[in-house]
Amino acid sequence: MTDLPYRPFADDAAIHRIGEGLLACTLPRADWTHEGHLAATLWLIRDRPDVAVDAEIAGIISRYNESVGGVNDDMNGYHDTITHVFVTGIRCHLMVRDTSETLVESVNALLASPIGRRDWPLRFYSRDRLFSVAARRKFLPPDLAPLPTL
Template sequence: MRFRDEREIYELVAEFEAATIDRNAWKHAEHLAVALVYVVNFGEAEALEKMRSGLFILLEKGFCVDLTIEMPYHETLTVFWIKAVDRFNAARMSASLLERANQLIETHDKDLPLKYYTREALFSDEARRVFVQGDIQTL
């Protein structure tokens, strides 16, 4: 995915916050773009809180997931990506949001966490529930 303009990015954020984005349209690139907008506008700590709560709302209200039966949310991945996006953003403050979003999507593929975590550690029950540091390296 490549964004054509910043309006597209902000429309995506609005759909995420309203929990109206289609489940099939909510992919890695969309996660990254929302995380970037939050980091840019709120800083790392508040971006994490907004992303975490937004994901729970999206799962429950938008995707109709019964969170008492199924828990697709992954705390370690959420924290990891906010930290990675924050680091990326800090190094590119002079670029426009559009440029940053498209470059972030191009350079940060979904397998990036596996440079920091073994599969066993990343997909453990503990890592799903709480943030754990990478067992290969830390971010």
């Protein structure tokens, strides 16, 4: 058992399974955790240049949610602002990483960093704005501090 505030991945294969399962809508719902979201997104950005993450991430996650019986409505499912904040953070993370490191090294370093924390978006957004229906439906700019720039 670990005392870490996140669940690290054991190897690259575990991350590939999450990412590929997300794309194929075959990932067990229990594996779609915060760590799974970040690992799959980092994998897509870093290792899948055929996927236009900014244009496709909403559809990928929404389709997956529906495939496991979830809904994407005003209260549940895909959240556009949170997703795009983490996409920005992951890109910033990748910019400072050694390009020779393994996928699992990069993902676990992300999870251990401030960017990997569940509450990282609250550095930039008030709780009311971030968790509003408008922010769920469409990206809203931050109201507390600007997002990091790439």
